[in-house]
Amino acid sequence: MNDNSIAFPCRACNKIPEKIKLNKNNFEIVGFETGIEWSDFQASNLPSFDKKIWTRSNNPPLTGDRRIVMVRYPFQMTVGESFWMLFMPALSYFNGWEEHPSEINSSAFVHCSFEQILSRNEECAWIEIRILNVVLLKEACDIWFDSVGSGHLDSFQMFRDIYVFHYNEWILINASTESDLGTWALIKRKNEQHHLIALGEWGFHYDIVYGGNKIIPVDEINMLLRSSASL
Template sequence: MSVGETFWTLFKPAYSHFNGWEEQPDEINFSAFIKCRFEDIISENEKRAWITVRVEEVLLLKNVCNEMPPRDGTGYLDSFHMFGEAQLLQYKDWILLDANAQSNLGIWALIKRVKDDNHLVAYGEWEFHSNLVYCGNLIIPEDELNQFMHVRE
């Protein structure tokens, strides 16, 4: 990236950043997608750099359903089936699905229940050399989500 460019990142409060939402589900409502602007390079070497960023926009996960129009999310959870049994966390109106292949690669999905709809608001996939996260407001059909609701909590 170059100075002046913008990027989005997922912000989690300290406890959930280090321990995960599984251990700190109360911090989901304080997590957000953050739009940042790359302002300056403080110091750098061939392995890392310290930079200054400016936060330009904050979209709390709990507000995604109000800020983004809903779209059809049919099939978006299909990739979970290749991992075998997914882990499930239910906390208030949130559902977190997490699955991985021997901790070498994995995916997760954060779903918010609003009335009778399941809104996929965040989706992540990771492996050795990448960690990607997506934001949206995708309506997941009840029958597709129900396939995961039997897994151990």
């Protein structure tokens, strides 16, 4: 690892894994779901790494902004690279949309440029990013053209326990195997159609999210809902 690159060891195996290949798989974007914590700090007032409790940002970034974020495993990037990430306000970042569903509407896909490393240790780093583009989840249906989404939820079939949470026009689906492997989907109901806006996949060495506007057939949605439990 050179001075302009960041990579952290996996907490389970203590090794730095091979860099994640962020393939879009026919979605509009793919990016990091976790490993990035948003702040409202300036470079002159960053807390030390010893300070574990600090205020995470509730403010969605704006295109053109420069922001300071803390990154940790599984983030792995080099200065000058661009990448997408999922922004969630502080409460839902820590506790999930199930606990704070109103924050879905202020969550967003954010396209960033990695500008510089401000400080780092073995577990995390403060970096500066420049915001290239922001797509609020609630506006994805209006920004991205819809496309056929049949089969995009098939990965849920490998899990025994599937949980569904409903909030207004949103459906959130979660499934995992003893916290080793999991997937989730965020679906928006609009004009009697089901739009898959975000699809997350995670395991020991990855935690990624796809973003798009995929129309899921009603029969596929109904089959998934019938096999699930409500939260």
